Amino acid sequence: MRRGPMMVQAVLGCVAVWSLGLAPAMGQDAPVRGGTVVVAIVSDPGHLNPAITTSGATHAASELLYNGLLGRDERGDPIPELAESWQVEQGGMVYRFRLRDGVKWHDGTQFTASDVKFTFEEVLLKFHARTRASMGALLTGVEAPDDRTVVFRFKQPYAPLLYQLDATEAPIIARHIYQGTDPQTNPANSSPIGTGPFKFVSYTKGTEIRLARNPAYFKPGLPYLDGLVMRIIPDLSVQVLALENGEVDFLWELPGQLQSRVKSDARFQTARTGYHPGGSNCIMTMSFNLDRPILKELRVRQAIAYALDRQAFQSQILFGDGKVAAAPISSEIPWAHAAGLNMPRTDRAESEKLLDGAGWKKEGDGPRTGRGVSGVPDGTRLAIEFLHFPTFAKYGELVRQQLGAVGIGVTLKPLEPAVFAPTVFKDRNFDSNVISYCNGPDPEIGVRRMYHSSQIGPAPFTNAAAYRNPRVDALFDEASRTVERDRRSRLYRQVQEIVVQDLPYYWLVETVSTRAWTARCSGFKAWTGLFAEGAFCRR
Amino acid sequence: MPSRYLLRRLAQVVPTAAGLLVLNFCIIHLAPGDPAVALGGEHGDAAYYAFLRARFGLDRPLPEQLLTYVSNVLRGDLGTSFVHGRPVIAVIGERVPATLLLVLTALALSSVVGVWLGALAARHGRRLPDVTLNIATLLGHATPSFWLGQLAVLALAVGTGVFPVQGMTDARNPGTGVRYLLDVLHHLALPALVLAANELALTTRLVRTGLLEALATDYVRAARAKGLPEGLVIRHALRNVMLPVVTVIGSRAGMFLSGAVLVEVVFAWPGLGRLLLSSLLARDYPILLGMFLLISLGVILANVITDVAYAWLDPRIRYH
Numbered sequence: 071m072r073r074g075p076m077m078v079q080a081v082l083g084c085v086a087v088w089s090l091g092l093a094p095a096m097g098q099d100a101p102v103r104g105g106t107v108v109v110a111i112v113s114d115p116g117h118l119n120p121a122i123t124t125s126g127a128t129h130a131a132s133e134l135l136y137n138g139l140l141g142r143d144e145r146g147d148p149i150p151e152l153a154e155s156w157q158v159e160q161g162g163m164v165y166r167f168r169l170r171d172g173v174k175w176h177d178g179t180q181f182t183a184s185d186v187k188f189t190f191e192e193v194l195l196k197f198h199a200r201t202r203a204s205m206g207a208l209l210t211g212v213e214a215p216d217d218r219t220v221v222f223r224f225k226q227p228y229a230p231l232l233y234q235l236d237a238t239e240a241p242i243i244a245r246h247i248y249q250g251t252d253p254q255t256n257p258a259n260s261s262p263i264g265t266g267p268f269k270f271v272s273y274t275k276g277t278e279i280r281l282a283r284n285p286a287y288f289k290p291g292l293p294y295l296d297g298l299v300m301r302i303i304p305d306l307s308v309q310v311l312a313l314e315n316g317e318v319d320f321l322w323e324l325p326g327q328l329q330s331r332v333k334s335d336a337r338f339q340t341a342r343t344g345y346h347p348g349g350s351n352c353i354m355t356m357s358f359n360l361d362r363p364i365l366k367e368l369r370v371r372q373a374i375a376y377a378l379d380r381q382a383f384q385s386q387i388l389f390g391d392g393k394v395a396a397a398p399i400s401s402e403i404p405w406a407h408a409a410g411l412n413m414p415r416t417d418r419a420e421s422e423k424l425l426d427g428a429g430w431k432k433e434g435d436g437p438r439t440g441r442g443v444s445g446v447p448d449g450t451r452l453a454i455e456f457l458h459f460p461t462f463a464k465y466g467e468l469v470r471q472q473l474g475a476v477g478i479g480v481t482l483k484p485l486e487p488a489v490f491a492p493t494v495f496k497d498r499n500f501d502s503n504v505i506s507y508c509n510g511p512d513p514e515i516g517v518r519r520m521y522h523s524s525q526i527g528p529a530p531f532t533n534a535a536a537y538r539n540p541r542v543d544a545l546f547d548e549a550s551r552t553v554e555r556d557r558r559s560r561l562y563r564q565v566q567e568i569v570v571q572d573l574p575y576y577w578l579v580e581t582v583s584t585r586a587w588t589a590r591c592s593g594f595k596a597w598t599g600l601f602a603e604g605a606f607c608r609r
Numbered sequence: 610m611p612s613r614y615l616l617r618r619l620a621q622v623v624p625t626a627a628g629l630l631v632l633n634f635c636i637i638h639l640a641p642g643d644p645a646v647a648l649g650g651e652h653g654d655a656a657y658y659a660f661l662r663a664r665f666g667l668d669r670p671l672p673e674q675l676l677t678y679v680s681n682v683l684r685g686d687l688g689t690s691f692v693h694g695r696p697v698i699a700v701i702g703e704r705v706p707a708t709l710l711l712v713l714t715a716l717a718l719s720s721v722v723g724v725w726l727g728a729l730a731a732r733h734g735r736r737l738p739d740v741t742l743n744i745a746t747l748l749g750h751a752t753p754s755f756w757l758g759q760l761a762v763l764a765l766a767v768g769t770g771v772f773p774v775q776g777m778t779d780a781r782n783p784g785t786g787v788r789y790l791l792d793v794l795h796h797l798a799l800p801a802l803v804l805a806a807n808e809l810a811l812t813t814r815l816v817r818t819g820l821l822e823a824l825a826t827d828y829v830r831a832a833r834a835k836g837l838p839e840g841l842v843i844r845h846a847l848r849n850v851m852l853p854v855v856t857v858i859g860s861r862a863g864m865f866l867s868g869a870v871l872v873e874v875v876f877a878w879p880g881l882g883r884l885l886l887s888s889l890l891a892r893d894y895p896i897l898l899g900m901f902l903l904i905s906l907g908v909i910l911a912n913v914i915t916d917v918a919y920a921w922l923d924p925r926i927r928y929h
Contacts, residue, residue: 114887312774
């Protein structure tokens with residue numbers, strides 16, 4: 071076995087990250103100490119252990135209590151956090167991390183490499199869906215040779231690891247609290263001990279979570295705030311009213327229809343980001359069930375793509391926020407996103423021509439009729455059933471309206487997520503649907519599952535189209551083993567070129583989150599779960 | 610004997626609740642939806658979802674799950690929440706005080722003010738106060754509480770700053786003692802008013818109609834002829850009108866709870882309604898079953914209280 075560092079990313083992190091953390095990320099003022107910020111969150115997290123769930127509610131409420139081995143900068147790239155430096159060895163089969171010295175848990179216990187080993191082996195790989203699904207089968211072991219060194223060993227080169235180590239993907243929890251207990255029912259889930267910038271104070275169920283400054287935080291000087299209150303307000307419109315009424319200071323999600331009002335108000339500031347603790351870099355994607363005779367035909371899928379005006383989705387549903395998807399991989403992962411692809415543009419005439427050519431003829435009003443279409447009896451109407459979450463009803467309406475204009479009938483079927491998933495992925499009882507596929511910080515996490523043939527059912531939110539292309543499978547497999555980013559970038563470009571030709575999906579719009587906060591506060595980092603680590607407020 | 614009657618009524622609660630328990634279990638488990646998906650999010654693999662199902666016993670046959678559940682309930686164990694990872698009784702228990710406060714305040718408000726407004730309208734039958742109240746109650750009864758809530762927030766909270774928009778307390782300055790109580794009352798005012806509005810309108814209309822009818826009867830005419838003050842006449846008549854009103858108030862306890870779901874969401878009130886909604890979306894079966902049981906018992910209890918109230922209102926009623 072070849073040993074020795076193939077790529078060394080030894081990062082002299084302390085100075086760099088402290089300067090990053092200390093710099094007011096989105097503000098112009100000098101930091102002010104003290105004060106409490108009230109943050110609106112949408113739902114009661116139920117518990118505050120982000121290592122046992124991928125739930126956005128838990129992560130939004132709890133990540134400030136924890137740290138990952140690495141953090142993420144504004145571009146989503148890894149930066150030092152609990153680990154101050156790292157080395158990639160044996161072509162990506164071994165990752166060696168040097169941990170920061172002097173980090174303490176909130177109860178005063180020393181943080182060591184054994185905490186990392188325990189968290190991965192006993193918690194993340196069992197309970198954290200993304201970590202388990204992505205690296206569970208490939209990770210052969212996590213070693214802690216001494217208190218400040220952690221080594222990850224994989225069966226084969228594993229490229230995305232460095233993007234999976236922040237507090238969202240892999241928060242580190244305390245071994246001395248959780249060892250020998252059931253991590254899902256440990257009382258510490260409701261009164262957590264972490265290493266993060268804020269310490270837990272109280273959790274009033276259904277109401278709020280109160281945090282206080284961690285004076286022993288390992289980044290000197292941080293945080294600036296004395297405290298933080300996570301106030302649970304389920305309705306996004308009410309959150310905005312509470313912001314306007316001065317009852318809260320920070321919103322995770324500013325709804326599209328209220329953005330112009332808040333953005334035009336000098337009392338508030340906003341920032342857009344593709345990051346969300348429940349799933350980052352999401353693209354609203356229309357999937358086609360390739361097992362169905364009508365949609366098996368490429369010309370029909372192309373006709374649908376030409377018939378859709380994606381700009382209308384952006385303006386009418388996102389109110390100008392987000393962007394029309396320019397490639398199958400999100401532009402928020404710039405190194406993997408293939409710019410300049412030849413995506414279908416809105417062209418109704420071309421759409422009608424393709425449908426005519428595929429045997430779907432216009433015969434009077436209503437949907438077209440099939441004549442000589444393979445696998446479809448003559449006289450069949452061109453009608454598809456379109457599934458969507460109730461919250462995505464507007465997407466369904468636009469799809470129905472725009473496809474109706476070229477003679478494709480669409481029946482909308484709204485289904486709750488818990489029903490939608492088995493209907494689409496287990497029973498495969500659908501023609502088409504819209505899914506918010508979140509690409510995550512690395513294509514290996516959120517993109518591979520959409521296209522790789524091994525990802526066809528029954529697990530939810532995998533390859534909904536049942537797309538099978540050996541070339542695409544091989545490219546994904548190669549990309550997952552390739553550590554060098556430029557090479558990976560080229561491999562993902564090839565994948566995107568192929569799938570844009572094959573159109574198992576049609577990528578509508580990239581959605582982003584807009585954070586909003588009162589202008590008297592600054593220093594929020596919208597792109598990370600540690601969003602208030604460097605925040606401060608004028609009195 | 611009222612006490613024997615009461616005991617018999619309470620004994621009837623047991624089979625009713627048992628029947629509801631089984632029915633609720635079947636309805637929830639037979640409804641489409643997979644708790645493992647709701648809980649596990651979208652990034653797990655098949656093995657992860659299978660692991661979750663096995664962990665919560667959802668991979669076992671339904672009759673076996675039902676038997677386990679019923680035997681646990683008989684031992685006083687309502688299970689552990691999938692989402693919260695804590696006993697259902699604890700999770701529900703934390704939310705009960707907020708909902709009780711909201712619902713009982715709204716109930717008291719709608720009953721007391723409703724009866725008073727109904728009496729006022731009847732007293733001024735078909736004159737301006739009556740017509741005004743008639744229109745107002747018609748609108749109040751027809752307006753959905755979630756919309757009324759939004760209007761109230763816009764008009765009385767954001768517009769004027771008199772009331773807070775959300776929550777049960779001030780997040781920035783949580784008080785203690787009397788200050789805390791006043792803070793809670795300040796936050797309670799709008800949601801309680803909104804929740805009460807619909808029932809208040811109904812009670813007003815019922816009392817008005819009943820009183821108008823009662824005021825035209827012979828015993829009232831006789832009372833007036835004897836020179837009884839109008840206030841006292843109304844009081845006498847009111848007692849006869851109250852029987853159907855109490856029936857309606859008692860039978861609408863369930864409506865209050867369902868109304869609370871919407872009002873609690875609009876005002877971010879930390880009660881059972883919001884827990885019910887989030888548990889429904891998350892397919893948190895143990896919480897849902899626990900809440901359905903609680904709501905069922907609440908409605909049954911409200912009916913028992915209604916029956917008992919009859920005797921107090923009308924001494925002619927005897928229990929057998």
